[in-house]
Amino acid sequence: MSTKDIILKVENISKQYRLGQVGTGTLSHDLNRWWHQVRGKEDPYLKVGEVNNRNIKGNSDYVWALQDITFEVEKGEVLGIIGKNGAGKSTLLKILSKVTSPTTGSIKSRGRIASLLEVGTGFNPELTGRENIYLNGAILGMTKKEIASKLDEIIEFSGCERYIDTPVKRYSSGMTVRLAFAVAAFLEPEILVVDEVLAVGDAEFQKKAIGKMQDISRGEGRTVLFVSHNMAAVKSLCTKGVVLEYGKVVFSGDIDDAIDEYFRNADQTASREWQKENAPGCDFLKLLKVNVFASGQEVSLNHSISDDIKIEFTYEILKEDQLFTHGFNLFNSHNIHIFSSHDKNSETLTTPLKKGIHKKTITIPGNFLAEGGYTCSFAIMRYNPFHVEFQQRDIVAFNVIDEVSTNTVRGNYSGHFPGVIRPQLNWE
Amino acid sequence: MVTKNDDKDAWLFEITPKNDFFSLHLKEVWRYRDLLMLFVKRDVVTVYKQTVLGPLWYLIQPLLTSVMFTLIFNTVAGINTGTTPPFLFNLASITIWNYFTSCLNDTSDTFKKNASIFGKVYFPRVIMPISVVVSNLLKFGIQFIIFIVFYIYFYCKGADISLSFLVLLFPLLVVLMGVLGLGLGMFISSLVTKYRDFTYLIAFGVQLLMYISAVVYPMSLIQEKIPGYGWVVRYNPLAYIVETARYLLLGVGEVSALGLAYTVVVTIAVFFVGLLFFNKTEKRFIDTV
Numbered sequence: 121m122s123t124k125d126i127i128l129k130v131e132n133i134s135k136q137y138r139l140g141q142v143g144t145g146t147l148s149h150d151l152n153r154w155w156h157q158v159r160g161k162e163d164p165y166l167k168v169g170e171v172n173n174r175n176i177k178g179n180s181d182y183v184w185a186l187q188d189i190t191f192e193v194e195k196g197e198v199l200g201i202i203g204k205n206g207a208g209k210s211t212l213l214k215i216l217s218k219v220t221s222p223t224t225g226s227i228k229s230r231g232r233i234a235s236l237l238e239v240g241t242g243f244n245p246e247l248t249g250r251e252n253i254y255l256n257g258a259i260l261g262m263t264k265k266e267i268a269s270k271l272d273e274i275i276e277f278s279g280c281e282r283y284i285d286t287p288v289k290r291y292s293s294g295m296t297v298r299l300a301f302a303v304a305a306f307l308e309p310e311i312l313v314v315d316e317v318l319a320v321g322d323a324e325f326q327k328k329a330i331g332k333m334q335d336i337s338r339g340e341g342r343t344v345l346f347v348s349h350n351m352a353a354v355k356s357l358c359t360k361g362v363v364l365e366y367g368k369v370v371f372s373g374d375i376d377d378a379i380d381e382y383f384r385n386a387d388q389t390a391s392r393e394w395q396k397e398n399a400p401g402c403d404f405l406k407l408l409k410v411n412v413f414a415s416g417q418e419v420s421l422n423h424s425i426s427d428d429i430k431i432e433f434t435y436e437i438l439k440e441d442q443l444f445t446h447g448f449n450l451f452n453s454h455n456i457h458i459f460s461s462h463d464k465n466s467e468t469l470t471t472p473l474k475k476g477i478h479k480k481t482i483t484i485p486g487n488f489l490a491e492g493g494y495t496c497s498f499a500i501m502r503y504n505p506f507h508v509e510f511q512q513r514d515i516v517a518f519n520v521i522d523e524v525s526t527n528t529v530r531g532n533y534s535g536h537f538p539g540v541i542r543p544q545l546n547w548e
Numbered sequence: 549m550v551t552k553n554d555d556k557d558a559w560l561f562e563i564t565p566k567n568d569f570f571s572l573h574l575k576e577v578w579r580y581r582d583l584l585m586l587f588v589k590r591d592v593v594t595v596y597k598q599t600v601l602g603p604l605w606y607l608i609q610p611l612l613t614s615v616m617f618t619l620i621f622n623t624v625a626g627i628n629t630g631t632t633p634p635f636l637f638n639l640a641s642i643t644i645w646n647y648f649t650s651c652l653n654d655t656s657d658t659f660k661k662n663a664s665i666f667g668k669v670y671f672p673r674v675i676m677p678i679s680v681v682v683s684n685l686l687k688f689g690i691q692f693i694i695f696i697v698f699y700i701y702f703y704c705k706g707a708d709i710s711l712s713f714l715v716l717l718f719p720l721l722v723v724l725m726g727v728l729g730l731g732l733g734m735f736i737s738s739l740v741t742k743y744r745d746f747t748y749l750i751a752f753g754v755q756l757l758m759y760i761s762a763v764v765y766p767m768s769l770i771q772e773k774i775p776g777y778g779w780v781v782r783y784n785p786l787a788y789i790v791e792t793a794r795y796l797l798l799g800v801g802e803v804s805a806l807g808l809a810y811t812v813v814v815t816i817a818v819f820f821v822g823l824l825f826f827n828k829t830e831k832r833f834i835d836t837v
Contacts, residue, residue: 214667214834217670219667219670220831220834221832222563225564230559247594260669262582264582287597
């Protein structure tokens with residue numbers, strides 16, 4: 121049995137918000153509420169908060185922003201916390217960084233936690249870059265001595281040497297972020313909480329920031345909790361992932377599986393139909409129906425890796441004498457654009473279609489895609505001159521499931537099989 | 549699953565919903581002392597950077613107020629300050645009183661003013677109001693220097709003012725004033741997170757408070773003129789601080805040992821009650837603000 125070095129243990133964390141509590145703000149409101157209660161009437165301000173419940177109207181006054189969150193983090197691990205807006209990521213981070221306290225449960229930690237919930241926290245525009253490094257560092261929990269010993273490194277990393285004695289109000293937003301990130305990156309805590317820092321900053325700096333975070337975790341053995349919508353960053357940085365959905369942990373484990381899970385949450389269907397009024401399309405064509413067919417003739421979301429996948433598009437022609445062709449794009453669950461295909465020899469390029477319903481089918485061969493989830497997009501284009509009439513993304517989705525078989529690329533090997541695609545190729 | 553050191557003592561700290569009402573986190577505050585000094589430095593530096601006249605404003609306000617008070621209360625209303633020049637009497641009162649009001653005003657909106665930073669990163673929140681009280685010492689110092697200038701001026705003109713050697717205790721009075729302002733400010737800042745109305749309350753509350761704090765008159769005068777309501781002033785710890793400050797600086801008025809002892813007790817009580825409320829608010833305010 122392997123011994124694990126657990127540095128952070130989150131046990132049954134729940135956070136409850138009371139609706140309506142947000143709406144109150146004055147003593148007169150509270151007195152009024154009390155007066156209504158005395159007379160047995162309902163709270164006059166409770167309705168204000170009800171929209172907080174987002175999609176579903178609840179009967180209860182309370183909302184659970186987080187429910188029974190339990191996970192463990194090992195030392196040196198970079199844990200990605202992913203989830204849609206409103207899944208509870210920020211609330212969780214706020215609890216972790218002690219900004220707000222949980223309603224139930226406990227978090228046990230073996231190290232100091234420093235958070236970087238939003239960069240530039242406490243930056244004062246009137247102070248110079250150098251002064252802000254000290255201030256920001258102290259806010260994040262460093263002592264003056266610690267900061268002084270790292271000052272040169274911080275300045276160098278931020279790439280703001282020239283402006284370090286200029287007030288921060290003269291900085292561009294990118295420079296401010298770089299400086300702020302630099303301070304946080306050189307923090308000494310055992311656990312660093314990072315939220316969406318990479319949203320700003322140019323590509324070069326993002327690369328640098330990701331590299332630095334990798335150093336922090338791999339080189340220095342510190343632990344990073346990373347929250348981001350940027351799946352590419354999450355993927356390149358994190359080793360483990362936790363997927364949150366509506367305040368609950370729906371998945372916890374390997375980062376690649378977590379990302380799959382995150383995208384799987386998307387509203388997925390292998391078959392979609394539109395009414396003519398709200399169907400996607402352009403002035404001469406409306407897309408009415410899309411189906412993903414398995415090797416047989418039934419609509420299916422899951423497909424064996426060795427089977428052909430047929431995607432059938434049904435559309436209606438509204439105007440005659442239109443020359444056009446079809447396009448198809450495939451994206452995997454990490455939002456990587458796998459391929460684009462143009463129907464370049466289509467007869468619709470030379471012979472206009474009659475008004476009415478028409479069908480077009482594209483076949484993706486078996487033993488070509490890797491295991492995972494995919495989403496499709498459909499486009500109508502014209503040549504001479506080239507013009508995309510419309511493109512509809514995420515219309516249908518399907519999953520490709522690998523298997524150990526002599527018919528598949530992996531054959532009898534059952535381990536991890538890397539690669540974005542998994543085509544059957546000739547070895548001679 | 550077997551984990552290394554899975555006994556309870558091995559954890560560095562634990563975050564739980566329950567929080568001891570009486571824990572004051574003083575150890576933590578001490579760990580963040582560098583932050584306190586940096587906040588003070590920030591406040592001081594930004595004062596110089598943001599305004600054209602900078603700290604000059606600090607001089608104009610007490611001087612003009614003293615002139616007005618002297619005209620209205622001493623010349624028109626005829627409040628007798630004894631042998632002490634009324635202007636100096638008022639300037640001394642206003643200097644120490646201003647320190648209290650600035651501490652109270654600047655700490656009473658701690659949560660509201662710092663909501664964005666408090667919502668993002670944790671540090672002992674009490675650092676914020678303490679830093680305000682400390683950095684207000686600068687403003688007080690500048691105003692005190694102008695007092696000294698006028699003191700010397702009146703002294704050379706032969707006014708009857710005497711510096712008691714007890715003036716060495718003056719810094720203690722300032723500390724007392726600051727702590728009282730801090731305690732009250734922390735208490736009010738906790739209330740303001742829930743009830744915004746209190747912001748308006750302080751604005752005129754402080755004004756009213758000034759009139760019962762023996763700022764524009766000697767304490768003995770109120771006893772003499774309206775004996776029935778003298779207790780209002782006598783139960784006000786601020787009045788003792790202002791009165792004692794004048795005694796130490798100008799040799800006017802009286803020092804009541806009992807009154808001072810009472811003031812110290814009330815100040816400590818106010819400070820701890822304020823701190824308790826402040827710490828309690830700090831836990832939940834981010835959900836309600």
